[in-house]
Amino acid sequence: MTQSHEGNGAGRGRTPPEQGQPLGMVIEGSVANGVEVRLDPGVSVEQVKVGTFVTLHGANNRFFGVVTDVSLGSTDPRMKYTPIPADDPFVIQALQGTVAFGTVSVLPQLTMPEVLGDDQGPAAAKSIPSHFSRAFTASQEDVETVFGSEADGNFWIGNPLDMETKLCLDLGELVKRSIGVFGKSGTGKTFLTRLLLAGIVQSGQASSLIFDMHSEYGWQGQDADKGGMVKGLKQLFGAKVSTFTLDEEHSRRRGVSTDETVHLGFNHIEPEDVELLRASLNLSEVAASAAYNLREKYGEESWLKEFLDAGRNGSLLELADELQVNAGALRALYNRMGRFTRHGFMVEHSRVDTAAQIIEHLERGQHVVLEFGRYGDDEAAYILVSNLLTRRIHRKYVEAKESAMGGAGKEPRPLVIVIEEAHKFLNSGVASQTIFGIIARELRKYNVTLMVIDQRPSGIDSEVLSQVGTRFCCLLDNERDIDAVLSGTSGSRALRSVLSRLEAKQQALMFGHALPLPVVVRIRDYGPAFYESIQGGGDSEAERKRKVDELFGG
Amino acid sequence: MTGPLMERRVGEVVQSTSTSFVAQCYQLEGAPALGGLVRTDSPDIYGVVGSVTTEPLDSARPVLARGEDAGSEEEVIRDNPQLARLLTSRFEVFIAGYVEDGVTHQYLPPRPPLVHSFVYACDQEETARFTSQLDLLRLLLNSGASHSDEIVGACIRQAAPSHDQPADFLAHACRALAVELSADVARLNSILRRVAP
Ligand SMILES: Nc1ncnc2c1ncn2[C@@H]1O[C@H](COP(=O)(O)OP(=O)(O)O)[C@@H](O)[C@H]1O
Ligand SMILES: [Mg+2]
Numbered sequence: 001m002t003q004s005h006e007g008n009g010a011g012r013g014r015t016p017p018e019q020g021q022p023l024g025m026v027i028e029g030s031v032a033n034g035v036e037v038r039l040d041p042g043v044s045v046e047q048v049k050v051g052t053f054v055t056l057h058g059a060n061n062r063f064f065g066v067v068t069d070v071s072l073g074s075t076d077p078r079m080k081y082t083p084i085p086a087d088d089p090f091v092i093q094a095l096q097g098t099v100a101f102g103t104v105s106v107l108p109q110l111t112m113p114e115v116l117g118d119d120q121g122p123a124a125a126k127s128i129p130s131h132f133s134r135a136f137t138a139s140q141e142d143v144e145t146v147f148g149s150e151a152d153g154n155f156w157i158g159n160p161l162d163m164e165t166k167l168c169l170d171l172g173e174l175v176k177r178s179i180g181v182f183g184k185s186g187t188g189k190t191f192l193t194r195l196l197l198a199g200i201v202q203s204g205q206a207s208s209l210i211f212d213m214h215s216e217y218g219w220q221g222q223d224a225d226k227g228g229m230v231k232g233l234k235q236l237f238g239a240k241v242s243t244f245t246l247d248e249e250h251s252r253r254r255g256v257s258t259d260e261t262v263h264l265g266f267n268h269i270e271p272e273d274v275e276l277l278r279a280s281l282n283l284s285e286v287a288a289s290a291a292y293n294l295r296e297k298y299g300e301e302s303w304l305k306e307f308l309d310a311g312r313n314g315s316l317l318e319l320a321d322e323l324q325v326n327a328g329a330l331r332a333l334y335n336r337m338g339r340f341t342r343h344g345f346m347v348e349h350s351r352v353d354t355a356a357q358i359i360e361h362l363e364r365g366q367h368v369v370l371e372f373g374r375y376g377d378d379e380a381a382y383i384l385v386s387n388l389l390t391r392r393i394h395r396k397y398v399e400a401k402e403s404a405m406g407g408a409g410k411e412p413r414p415l416v417i418v419i420e421e422a423h424k425f426l427n428s429g430v431a432s433q434t435i436f437g438i439i440a441r442e443l444r445k446y447n448v449t450l451m452v453i454d455q456r457p458s459g460i461d462s463e464v465l466s467q468v469g470t471r472f473c474c475l476l477d478n479e480r481d482i483d484a485v486l487s488g489t490s491g492s493r494a495l496r497s498v499l500s501r502l503e504a505k506q507q508a509l510m511f512g513h514a515l516p517l518p519v520v521v522r523i524r525d526y527g528p529a530f531y532e533s534i535q536g537g538g539d540s541e542a543e544r545k546r547k548v549d550e551l552f553g554g
Numbered sequence: 555m556t557g558p559l560m561e562r563r564v565g566e567v568v569q570s571t572s573t574s575f576v577a578q579c580y581q582l583e584g585a586p587a588l589g590g591l592v593r594t595d596s597p598d599i600y601g602v603v604g605s606v607t608t609e610p611l612d613s614a615r616p617v618l619a620r621g622e623d624a625g626s627e628e629e630v631i632r633d634n635p636q637l638a639r640l641l642t643s644r645f646e647v648f649i650a651g652y653v654e655d656g657v658t659h660q661y662l663p664p665r666p667p668l669v670h671s672f673v674y675a676c677d678q679e680e681t682a683r684f685t686s687q688l689d690l691l692r693l694l695l696n697s698g699a700s701h702s703d704e705i706v707g708a709c710i711r712q713a714a715p716s717h718d719q720p721a722d723f724l725a726h727a728c729r730a731l732a733v734e735l736s737a738d739v740a741r742l743n744s745i746l747r748r749v750a751p
Pocket of ligand 1 (some may be wrong): 188189192224416506523525526
């Protein structure tokens with residue numbers, strides 16, 4: 001590291017960074033394990049919490065780090081066996097901070113620019129501060145330097161532990177890689193996701209397509225704790241958001257109007273989809289693979305319709321004979337597909353092409369929420385619809401991106417696709433086949449990324465999980481889930497202990513691509529104050545036109 | 555030499571080493587208290603009283619008990635006026651530093667005080683000034699005296715009232731002591747108990 005110090009200080013007329021509270025001094029450490037800070041006599045261990053941000057003022061650098069552990073130390077190993085009059089304040093006062101003292105372990109993560117306003121931002125720390133460097137709690141300014149400030153266009157997501165400072169996220173960076181929102185049921189995943197999406201809609205950093213399993217993102221969502229409803233994206237952003245529904249009746253019953261109703265034709269279902277549904281429809285491998293034979297016989301467009309007709313006409317046996325597949329398996333396929341296609345959103349031949357419709361809305365710079373209504377509880381419906389639509393949309397993005405690379409047209413605007421219960425279609429069994437597995441693996445080659453919401457991350461294929469760039473992790477208590485979420489991250493041992501100490505709600509450990517270092521955040525309240533802060537933030541006509549032009553090269 | 559200083563002249567150095575000296579009192583039983591701060595002249599060498607002895611001048615003639623028939627202790631002295639001249643009081647002082655050209659050093663002076671130097675008991679002001687530094691505690695802890703903990707405790711107790719804020723001085727001294735004895739909490743604890751108000 002070469003860093004010049006000439007010109008630092010008063011000469012340049014910039015204010016040196018404001019300092020937080022003094023904590024103590026560095027007494028030992030290593031790059032691998034972080035440094036130990038011995039607390040000053042006046043500072044009690046009880047004042048310093050794991051996860052607190054700290055700055056360390058070395059001889060040549062200022063370091064930014066996190067408290068990973070707090071411990072009690074003594075200069076005399078025999079102290080613990082020596083009777084001490086614990087109720088004598090005189091004795092305790094003499095011992096505290098001299099013979100008996102607190103230490104905190106700090107992991108220096110970044111080196112800070114010497115002077116605020118320096119063009120260089122914080123850089124990853126490759127060294128540690130020297131012996132006796134002073135440690136301070138990080139100031140508001142320090143946190144803003146590291147995480148960015150609202151004033152610089154970042155999104156205020158919440159507050160760091162025990163600090164009033166606004167903790168901000170760079171949404172532009174966030175949408176560049178896939179995003180994961182994990183946590184047990186009821187920890188605030190949906191609220192956090194809605195918050196992030198509101199930020200994305202407002203900032204215009206990306207388009208979004210939300211497969212809204214439980215109908216919580218579109219018009220309104222449920223607040224289980226306070227009772228009552230919270231506003232959905234449509235209410236907040238109006239025309240910027242289009243809502244589609246699979247279940248018109250459900251929407252009507254809730255008094256919610258939606259922009260479009262989704263119908264899927266039999267002709268849109270491909271044998272690959274059947275393969276995906278094997279687990280949810282309880283189909284054998286043989287039965288599922290019969291779909292490929294059927295496609296071969298009847299062709300891409302009408303295999304399902306012809307197959308179901310044949311079944312209704314009682315000619316399944318002959319068909320099995322002809323295709324040389326097991327008759328029982330073919331019957332099972334007929335029964336399951338027959339039942340599935342009776343869903344209200346399935347039609348024999350759909351004149352409207354929902355995928356094209358969604359693409360059209362995205363092209364207009366809108367965000368699309370697809371509500372599943374009563375079908376949200378039907379795993380097969382959720383998997384099928386989301387895969388089927390995503391496959392078509394992805395194809396379109398690939399085309400747009402490739403023609404952009406060939407010099408024709410502009411790059412498509414980044415698209416974030418949001419799926420719930422991700423482990424159902426990203427488990428190791430099917431991840432290689434689903435479009436979502438493909439999107440996760442190809443990174444953002446085609447400007448499409450995923451936002452996966454899951455309460456059982458251990459169920460997600462590990463290769464797919466490793467591609468989730470930024471992770472928001474609410475409380476998890478299953479060991480395997482914790483392992484899964486932390487896999488592939490450095491310092492996972494320290495993070496593990498942080499993770500297990502999160503509060504049961506509205507707190508998350510965020511780490512990965514969009515964050516300079518892992519941080520515990522108390523998620524901002526999603527409620528009236530938040531609505532207030534984003535409303536009136538609607539795009540101007542000109543801005544909207546610009547975005548439309550941008551998408552797919554206009 | 556002013557009156558009060560004369561009054562505080564308690565004895566004279568009769569034996570001297572680099573780390574300590576012995577003074578003979580001008581008055582029988584006229585020694586300063588254990589732990590008290592004393593000074594000799596040129597240079598001003600300071601020390602803390604570590605032990606006081608009263609014994610016969612001629613060690614070959616031990617003191618005999620004489621009061622069997624006396625009504626009170628005073629009567630014993632009155633009836634045997636020669637006794638005072640057969641006895642003498644001495645005190646041993648551990649050197650705690652010196653002042654040279656107005657600068658206080660709390661470490662051993664290059665040379666011990668001269669024999670026959672006068673020894674003065676320090677008044678409150680002088681005690682407060684010298685004990686505003688506490689490096690002398692280390693010298694006392696390492697004095698080698700079998701009862702050095704007692705000397706340290708007595709010194710802190712003696713010095714405290716001479717400070718404006720005795721409680722603050724006590725706390726400060728105890729923390730300094732804790733730093734010195736950071737590797738021996740048991741010993742520290744025993745001294746703290748001797749000092750606690
Ligand atoms: N950021 C937040 N603002 C306000 N309330 C929240 C927030 N996060 C969580 N909650 C409360 O916690 C409850 C559960 O959150 P939810 O997002 O539905 O959990 P999950 O999706 O993980 O099951 C919500 O109904 C709400 O009352
Ligand atoms: Mg939820």
